[in-house]
Amino acid sequence: MKRLAQEARVRQGVVDYAEKHGKSEAARKYGVSLSSVKRWSKRYDGTWQSLQERSHRPNSHPRQHSEAEEAAIRQAFVKAYARYGWDGVYAELLKGHGYTRSFGGMYHAATRMGLGWGKKWKRPSTAARRYPELTTPGEKVQIDVKEVPYCCLKGAAKRDGKRLYQWTAIDECTRLRYVFGYEEHTPENSADFLGRLLKVFPFPIQTIQTDNGTEFTYKFISRTEKVRLKRLWQTKGLHTG
Structure with a gap:
Protein backbone atom coordinates (compact mmCIF):
# COMPACT_ATOMS: atom_id res chain seq x y z
CA MET A 1 0.00 0.00 0.00
CA GLN A 52 -5.69 11.80 1.71
CA GLU A 53 -3.09 14.54 1.77
CA ARG A 54 -3.91 17.43 -0.53
CA SER A 55 -1.53 19.50 -2.59
CA HIS A 56 0.06 22.45 -0.82
CA ARG A 57 0.67 24.35 -4.03
CA PRO A 58 -0.89 27.82 -4.06
CA ASN A 59 -3.88 28.40 -6.32
CA SER A 60 -2.35 31.60 -7.70
CA HIS A 61 0.94 33.48 -7.89
CA PRO A 62 1.55 37.21 -8.31
CA ARG A 63 3.81 36.55 -11.32
CA GLN A 64 1.82 33.80 -12.97
CA HIS A 65 1.10 33.99 -16.71
CA SER A 66 -1.93 35.98 -17.73
CA GLU A 67 -4.65 34.59 -20.00
CA ALA A 68 -3.26 36.61 -22.92
CA GLU A 69 0.24 35.18 -22.38
CA GLU A 70 -1.12 31.63 -22.20
CA ALA A 71 -3.06 32.18 -25.42
CA ALA A 72 0.15 33.44 -27.08
CA ILE A 73 2.02 30.33 -25.91
CA ARG A 74 -0.68 28.09 -27.41
CA GLN A 75 -0.53 29.91 -30.74
CA ALA A 76 3.28 29.77 -30.87
CA PHE A 77 3.22 26.10 -29.87
CA VAL A 78 0.84 25.14 -32.69
CA LYS A 79 2.86 27.13 -35.21
CA ALA A 80 6.44 26.20 -34.33
CA TYR A 81 6.76 23.23 -31.98
CA ALA A 82 6.30 20.41 -34.50
CA ARG A 83 9.17 21.68 -36.66
CA TYR A 84 11.49 23.67 -34.35
CA GLY A 85 10.79 22.41 -30.81
CA TRP A 86 10.70 24.58 -27.70
CA ASP A 87 13.42 26.89 -29.04
CA GLY A 88 11.22 27.67 -32.02
CA VAL A 89 8.22 28.30 -29.76
CA TYR A 90 10.22 30.76 -27.65
CA ALA A 91 11.58 32.54 -30.75
CA GLU A 92 8.06 32.85 -32.14
CA LEU A 93 6.85 34.34 -28.84
CA LEU A 94 9.64 36.91 -28.77
CA LYS A 95 9.19 37.87 -32.41
CA GLY A 96 5.45 37.75 -32.90
CA HIS A 97 3.84 38.25 -29.48
CA GLY A 98 6.09 40.64 -27.57
CA TYR A 99 6.82 37.99 -24.92
CA THR A 100 9.13 39.25 -22.14
CA ARG A 101 9.54 36.26 -19.82
CA SER A 102 12.43 33.79 -19.70
CA PHE A 103 12.65 30.53 -21.62
CA GLY A 104 12.25 28.55 -18.38
CA GLY A 105 9.13 30.48 -17.45
CA MET A 106 7.65 29.80 -20.87
CA TYR A 107 8.49 26.10 -20.66
CA HIS A 108 6.99 25.61 -17.19
CA ALA A 109 3.83 27.46 -18.19
CA ALA A 110 3.50 25.37 -21.35
CA THR A 111 3.92 22.06 -19.53
CA ARG A 112 1.44 23.17 -16.86
CA MET A 113 -1.02 23.88 -19.70
CA GLY A 114 -0.53 20.32 -20.97
CA LEU A 115 1.41 21.23 -24.11
CA GLY A 116 3.96 18.81 -25.52
CA TRP A 117 3.90 15.36 -27.10
CA GLY A 118 1.45 13.06 -25.36
CA LYS A 119 -2.17 11.95 -25.58
CA LYS A 120 -3.39 15.44 -26.46
CA TRP A 121 -0.55 16.56 -28.73
CA LYS A 122 0.76 13.98 -31.16
CA ARG A 123 3.41 14.39 -33.81
CA PRO A 124 1.67 15.29 -37.09
CA SER A 125 1.51 12.64 -39.75
CA THR A 126 3.38 12.92 -43.03
CA ALA A 127 0.12 13.95 -44.69
CA ALA A 128 0.12 17.16 -42.63
CA ARG A 129 3.81 18.01 -43.05
CA ARG A 130 4.98 21.39 -44.25
CA TYR A 131 6.08 20.13 -47.66
CA PRO A 132 3.26 17.93 -49.02
CA GLU A 133 3.98 15.03 -51.32
CA LEU A 134 3.94 15.95 -55.00
CA THR A 135 1.69 13.90 -57.27
CA THR A 136 2.42 15.37 -60.73
CA PRO A 137 5.55 14.25 -62.63
CA GLY A 138 7.76 17.24 -63.42
CA GLU A 139 6.04 19.51 -60.89
CA LYS A 140 9.39 20.01 -59.14
CA VAL A 141 12.84 18.77 -60.16
CA GLN A 142 15.83 19.20 -57.86
CA ILE A 143 19.26 19.82 -59.38
CA ASP A 144 22.50 19.63 -57.41
CA VAL A 145 26.24 19.40 -58.10
CA LYS A 146 28.78 17.29 -56.23
CA GLU A 147 32.48 16.69 -56.78
CA VAL A 148 33.24 13.05 -57.57
CA PRO A 149 35.58 11.64 -54.86
CA TYR A 150 39.10 10.91 -56.08
CA CYS A 151 38.81 7.28 -54.99
CA CYS A 152 35.90 6.83 -57.41
CA LEU A 153 37.88 7.97 -60.48
CA LYS A 154 39.25 5.37 -62.87
CA GLY A 155 41.34 5.18 -65.98
CA ALA A 156 42.57 8.31 -67.70
CA ALA A 157 40.77 10.67 -65.33
CA LYS A 158 42.63 9.30 -62.34
CA ARG A 159 45.92 9.03 -64.21
CA ASP A 160 45.85 12.67 -65.36
CA GLY A 161 44.80 14.01 -61.93
CA LYS A 162 41.56 15.49 -63.23
CA ARG A 163 38.56 16.57 -61.22
CA LEU A 164 35.08 15.48 -62.17
CA TYR A 165 31.78 17.04 -61.08
CA GLN A 166 28.45 15.25 -61.16
CA TRP A 167 25.23 17.11 -61.98
CA THR A 168 22.17 15.25 -60.67
CA ALA A 169 18.50 15.94 -61.36
CA ILE A 170 15.74 14.16 -59.39
CA ASP A 171 12.00 14.45 -59.97
CA GLU A 172 10.27 14.63 -56.57
CA CYS A 173 7.16 12.80 -57.75
CA THR A 174 8.55 9.82 -59.67
CA ARG A 175 12.12 9.91 -58.23
CA LEU A 176 13.35 9.63 -61.81
CA ARG A 177 17.04 10.58 -61.87
CA TYR A 178 19.37 11.89 -64.53
CA VAL A 179 23.14 12.18 -63.96
CA PHE A 180 25.87 13.69 -66.12
CA GLY A 181 29.53 14.50 -65.42
CA TYR A 182 31.76 17.46 -66.33
CA GLU A 183 35.38 18.35 -65.74
CA GLU A 184 34.62 21.94 -64.68
CA HIS A 185 32.28 23.43 -62.11
CA THR A 186 30.86 26.29 -64.21
CA PRO A 187 27.50 27.94 -65.03
CA GLU A 188 28.00 26.97 -68.68
CA ASN A 189 27.98 23.32 -67.73
CA SER A 190 24.80 23.89 -65.69
CA ALA A 191 23.14 25.32 -68.79
CA ASP A 192 24.36 22.39 -70.89
CA PHE A 193 23.04 19.95 -68.29
CA LEU A 194 19.63 21.62 -68.29
CA GLY A 195 19.46 21.33 -72.07
CA ARG A 196 20.26 17.63 -71.89
CA LEU A 197 17.75 17.18 -69.06
CA LEU A 198 14.88 18.72 -71.04
CA LYS A 199 15.58 16.28 -73.87
CA VAL A 200 15.91 13.19 -71.68
CA PHE A 201 13.00 13.56 -69.23
CA PRO A 202 9.83 11.90 -70.63
CA PHE A 203 7.53 14.60 -69.19
CA PRO A 204 7.57 18.43 -69.14
CA ILE A 205 9.33 20.13 -66.23
CA GLN A 206 7.43 22.90 -64.41
CA THR A 207 9.78 23.95 -61.60
CA ILE A 208 13.50 23.55 -60.92
CA GLN A 209 14.91 23.76 -57.40
CA THR A 210 18.62 24.41 -56.72
CA ASP A 211 20.80 25.47 -53.78
CA ASN A 212 21.40 28.91 -55.39
CA GLY A 213 25.10 28.22 -55.91
CA THR A 214 27.06 30.40 -58.35
CA GLU A 215 26.87 27.61 -60.92
CA PHE A 216 23.12 28.27 -61.03
CA THR A 217 22.59 31.95 -60.24
CA TYR A 218 24.43 35.24 -59.63
CA LYS A 219 21.65 36.87 -57.60
CA PHE A 220 23.77 36.98 -54.45
CA ILE A 221 26.82 38.55 -56.12
CA SER A 222 25.30 40.67 -58.91
CA ARG A 223 22.01 42.51 -59.36
CA THR A 224 22.24 42.82 -63.13
CA GLU A 225 24.24 39.91 -64.54
CA LYS A 226 22.44 36.65 -65.20
CA VAL A 227 24.08 33.30 -65.81
CA ARG A 228 23.39 31.43 -69.01
CA LEU A 229 21.31 28.88 -67.10
CA LYS A 230 18.98 31.62 -65.81
CA ARG A 231 18.40 32.94 -69.30
CA LEU A 232 17.84 29.42 -70.63
CA TRP A 233 15.15 28.40 -68.17
CA GLN A 234 13.40 31.74 -68.60
CA THR A 235 13.16 31.08 -72.32
CA LYS A 236 11.77 27.62 -71.54
CA GLY A 237 9.14 29.11 -69.20
CA LEU A 238 10.43 27.28 -66.12
CA HIS A 239 9.98 28.41 -62.54
CA THR A 240 12.86 28.34 -60.05
CA GLY A 241 12.76 27.58 -56.36
Whole structure:
Protein backbone atom coordinates (compact mmCIF):
# COMPACT_ATOMS: atom_id res chain seq x y z
CA MET A 1 0.00 0.00 0.00
CA LYS A 2 1.30 3.43 -0.85
CA ARG A 3 2.42 5.79 1.89
CA LEU A 4 -0.33 8.36 1.21
CA ALA A 5 -2.99 5.68 1.42
CA GLN A 6 -1.54 4.41 4.70
CA GLU A 7 -1.63 7.90 6.19
CA ALA A 8 -5.24 8.32 5.07
CA ARG A 9 -6.19 5.04 6.76
CA VAL A 10 -4.54 6.17 9.99
CA ARG A 11 -6.48 9.44 9.85
CA GLN A 12 -9.68 7.46 9.31
CA GLY A 13 -8.98 5.58 12.55
CA VAL A 14 -8.43 8.89 14.37
CA VAL A 15 -11.72 10.30 13.09
CA ASP A 16 -13.64 7.13 13.98
CA TYR A 17 -12.21 7.25 17.51
CA ALA A 18 -13.06 10.98 17.79
CA GLU A 19 -16.68 10.29 16.91
CA LYS A 20 -16.96 7.78 19.77
CA HIS A 21 -14.78 9.41 22.46
CA GLY A 22 -14.46 13.04 21.45
CA LYS A 23 -11.90 15.02 19.46
CA SER A 24 -9.74 16.00 22.45
CA GLU A 25 -9.41 12.40 23.58
CA ALA A 26 -8.51 11.29 20.03
CA ALA A 27 -5.83 13.99 19.84
CA ARG A 28 -4.28 12.82 23.14
CA LYS A 29 -4.45 9.11 22.27
CA TYR A 30 -2.91 9.41 18.75
CA GLY A 31 -0.52 12.27 19.51
CA VAL A 32 -1.85 14.73 16.93
CA SER A 33 -3.03 18.30 17.30
CA LEU A 34 -6.65 19.03 18.11
CA SER A 35 -6.89 21.33 15.06
CA SER A 36 -5.86 18.43 12.80
CA VAL A 37 -8.53 16.17 14.28
CA LYS A 38 -11.17 18.87 13.74
CA ARG A 39 -10.02 19.44 10.15
CA TRP A 40 -10.06 15.72 9.32
CA SER A 41 -13.48 15.27 10.90
CA LYS A 42 -14.83 18.11 8.78
CA ARG A 43 -13.45 16.58 5.58
CA TYR A 44 -14.46 13.00 6.36
CA ASP A 45 -17.29 11.63 4.18
CA GLY A 46 -17.11 7.98 5.26
CA THR A 47 -14.22 6.97 2.96
CA TRP A 48 -10.49 7.05 3.63
CA GLN A 49 -9.91 8.69 0.22
CA SER A 50 -11.39 11.92 1.58
CA LEU A 51 -8.59 12.08 4.16
CA GLN A 52 -5.69 11.80 1.71
CA GLU A 53 -3.09 14.54 1.77
CA ARG A 54 -3.91 17.43 -0.53
CA SER A 55 -1.53 19.50 -2.59
CA HIS A 56 0.06 22.45 -0.82
CA ARG A 57 0.67 24.35 -4.03
CA PRO A 58 -0.89 27.82 -4.06
CA ASN A 59 -3.88 28.40 -6.32
CA SER A 60 -2.35 31.60 -7.70
CA HIS A 61 0.94 33.48 -7.89
CA PRO A 62 1.55 37.21 -8.31
CA ARG A 63 3.81 36.55 -11.32
CA GLN A 64 1.82 33.80 -12.97
CA HIS A 65 1.10 33.99 -16.71
CA SER A 66 -1.93 35.98 -17.73
CA GLU A 67 -4.65 34.59 -20.00
CA ALA A 68 -3.26 36.61 -22.92
CA GLU A 69 0.24 35.18 -22.38
CA GLU A 70 -1.12 31.63 -22.20
CA ALA A 71 -3.06 32.18 -25.42
CA ALA A 72 0.15 33.44 -27.08
CA ILE A 73 2.02 30.33 -25.91
CA ARG A 74 -0.68 28.09 -27.41
CA GLN A 75 -0.53 29.91 -30.74
CA ALA A 76 3.28 29.77 -30.87
CA PHE A 77 3.22 26.10 -29.87
CA VAL A 78 0.84 25.14 -32.69
CA LYS A 79 2.86 27.13 -35.21
CA ALA A 80 6.44 26.20 -34.33
CA TYR A 81 6.76 23.23 -31.98
CA ALA A 82 6.30 20.41 -34.50
CA ARG A 83 9.17 21.68 -36.66
CA TYR A 84 11.49 23.67 -34.35
CA GLY A 85 10.79 22.41 -30.81
CA TRP A 86 10.70 24.58 -27.70
CA ASP A 87 13.42 26.89 -29.04
CA GLY A 88 11.22 27.67 -32.02
CA VAL A 89 8.22 28.30 -29.76
CA TYR A 90 10.22 30.76 -27.65
CA ALA A 91 11.58 32.54 -30.75
CA GLU A 92 8.06 32.85 -32.14
CA LEU A 93 6.85 34.34 -28.84
CA LEU A 94 9.64 36.91 -28.77
CA LYS A 95 9.19 37.87 -32.41
CA GLY A 96 5.45 37.75 -32.90
CA HIS A 97 3.84 38.25 -29.48
CA GLY A 98 6.09 40.64 -27.57
CA TYR A 99 6.82 37.99 -24.92
CA THR A 100 9.13 39.25 -22.14
CA ARG A 101 9.54 36.26 -19.82
CA SER A 102 12.43 33.79 -19.70
CA PHE A 103 12.65 30.53 -21.62
CA GLY A 104 12.25 28.55 -18.38
CA GLY A 105 9.13 30.48 -17.45
CA MET A 106 7.65 29.80 -20.87
CA TYR A 107 8.49 26.10 -20.66
CA HIS A 108 6.99 25.61 -17.19
CA ALA A 109 3.83 27.46 -18.19
CA ALA A 110 3.50 25.37 -21.35
CA THR A 111 3.92 22.06 -19.53
CA ARG A 112 1.44 23.17 -16.86
CA MET A 113 -1.02 23.88 -19.70
CA GLY A 114 -0.53 20.32 -20.97
CA LEU A 115 1.41 21.23 -24.11
CA GLY A 116 3.96 18.81 -25.52
CA TRP A 117 3.90 15.36 -27.10
CA GLY A 118 1.45 13.06 -25.36
CA LYS A 119 -2.17 11.95 -25.58
CA LYS A 120 -3.39 15.44 -26.46
CA TRP A 121 -0.55 16.56 -28.73
CA LYS A 122 0.76 13.98 -31.16
CA ARG A 123 3.41 14.39 -33.81
CA PRO A 124 1.67 15.29 -37.09
CA SER A 125 1.51 12.64 -39.75
CA THR A 126 3.38 12.92 -43.03
CA ALA A 127 0.12 13.95 -44.69
CA ALA A 128 0.12 17.16 -42.63
CA ARG A 129 3.81 18.01 -43.05
CA ARG A 130 4.98 21.39 -44.25
CA TYR A 131 6.08 20.13 -47.66
CA PRO A 132 3.26 17.93 -49.02
CA GLU A 133 3.98 15.03 -51.32
CA LEU A 134 3.94 15.95 -55.00
CA THR A 135 1.69 13.90 -57.27
CA THR A 136 2.42 15.37 -60.73
CA PRO A 137 5.55 14.25 -62.63
CA GLY A 138 7.76 17.24 -63.42
CA GLU A 139 6.04 19.51 -60.89
CA LYS A 140 9.39 20.01 -59.14
CA VAL A 141 12.84 18.77 -60.16
CA GLN A 142 15.83 19.20 -57.86
CA ILE A 143 19.26 19.82 -59.38
CA ASP A 144 22.50 19.63 -57.41
CA VAL A 145 26.24 19.40 -58.10
CA LYS A 146 28.78 17.29 -56.23
CA GLU A 147 32.48 16.69 -56.78
CA VAL A 148 33.24 13.05 -57.57
CA PRO A 149 35.58 11.64 -54.86
CA TYR A 150 39.10 10.91 -56.08
CA CYS A 151 38.81 7.28 -54.99
CA CYS A 152 35.90 6.83 -57.41
CA LEU A 153 37.88 7.97 -60.48
CA LYS A 154 39.25 5.37 -62.87
CA GLY A 155 41.34 5.18 -65.98
CA ALA A 156 42.57 8.31 -67.70
CA ALA A 157 40.77 10.67 -65.33
CA LYS A 158 42.63 9.30 -62.34
CA ARG A 159 45.92 9.03 -64.21
CA ASP A 160 45.85 12.67 -65.36
CA GLY A 161 44.80 14.01 -61.93
CA LYS A 162 41.56 15.49 -63.23
CA ARG A 163 38.56 16.57 -61.22
CA LEU A 164 35.08 15.48 -62.17
CA TYR A 165 31.78 17.04 -61.08
CA GLN A 166 28.45 15.25 -61.16
CA TRP A 167 25.23 17.11 -61.98
CA THR A 168 22.17 15.25 -60.67
CA ALA A 169 18.50 15.94 -61.36
CA ILE A 170 15.74 14.16 -59.39
CA ASP A 171 12.00 14.45 -59.97
CA GLU A 172 10.27 14.63 -56.57
CA CYS A 173 7.16 12.80 -57.75
CA THR A 174 8.55 9.82 -59.67
CA ARG A 175 12.12 9.91 -58.23
CA LEU A 176 13.35 9.63 -61.81
CA ARG A 177 17.04 10.58 -61.87
CA TYR A 178 19.37 11.89 -64.53
CA VAL A 179 23.14 12.18 -63.96
CA PHE A 180 25.87 13.69 -66.12
CA GLY A 181 29.53 14.50 -65.42
CA TYR A 182 31.76 17.46 -66.33
CA GLU A 183 35.38 18.35 -65.74
CA GLU A 184 34.62 21.94 -64.68
CA HIS A 185 32.28 23.43 -62.11
CA THR A 186 30.86 26.29 -64.21
CA PRO A 187 27.50 27.94 -65.03
CA GLU A 188 28.00 26.97 -68.68
CA ASN A 189 27.98 23.32 -67.73
CA SER A 190 24.80 23.89 -65.69
CA ALA A 191 23.14 25.32 -68.79
CA ASP A 192 24.36 22.39 -70.89
CA PHE A 193 23.04 19.95 -68.29
CA LEU A 194 19.63 21.62 -68.29
CA GLY A 195 19.46 21.33 -72.07
CA ARG A 196 20.26 17.63 -71.89
CA LEU A 197 17.75 17.18 -69.06
CA LEU A 198 14.88 18.72 -71.04
CA LYS A 199 15.58 16.28 -73.87
CA VAL A 200 15.91 13.19 -71.68
CA PHE A 201 13.00 13.56 -69.23
CA PRO A 202 9.83 11.90 -70.63
CA PHE A 203 7.53 14.60 -69.19
CA PRO A 204 7.57 18.43 -69.14
CA ILE A 205 9.33 20.13 -66.23
CA GLN A 206 7.43 22.90 -64.41
CA THR A 207 9.78 23.95 -61.60
CA ILE A 208 13.50 23.55 -60.92
CA GLN A 209 14.91 23.76 -57.40
CA THR A 210 18.62 24.41 -56.72
CA ASP A 211 20.80 25.47 -53.78
CA ASN A 212 21.40 28.91 -55.39
CA GLY A 213 25.10 28.22 -55.91
CA THR A 214 27.06 30.40 -58.35
CA GLU A 215 26.87 27.61 -60.92
CA PHE A 216 23.12 28.27 -61.03
CA THR A 217 22.59 31.95 -60.24
CA TYR A 218 24.43 35.24 -59.63
CA LYS A 219 21.65 36.87 -57.60
CA PHE A 220 23.77 36.98 -54.45
CA ILE A 221 26.82 38.55 -56.12
CA SER A 222 25.30 40.67 -58.91
CA ARG A 223 22.01 42.51 -59.36
CA THR A 224 22.24 42.82 -63.13
CA GLU A 225 24.24 39.91 -64.54
CA LYS A 226 22.44 36.65 -65.20
CA VAL A 227 24.08 33.30 -65.81
CA ARG A 228 23.39 31.43 -69.01
CA LEU A 229 21.31 28.88 -67.10
CA LYS A 230 18.98 31.62 -65.81
CA ARG A 231 18.40 32.94 -69.30
CA LEU A 232 17.84 29.42 -70.63
CA TRP A 233 15.15 28.40 -68.17
CA GLN A 234 13.40 31.74 -68.60
CA THR A 235 13.16 31.08 -72.32
CA LYS A 236 11.77 27.62 -71.54
CA GLY A 237 9.14 29.11 -69.20
CA LEU A 238 10.43 27.28 -66.12
CA HIS A 239 9.98 28.41 -62.54
CA THR A 240 12.86 28.34 -60.05
CA GLY A 241 12.76 27.58 -56.36
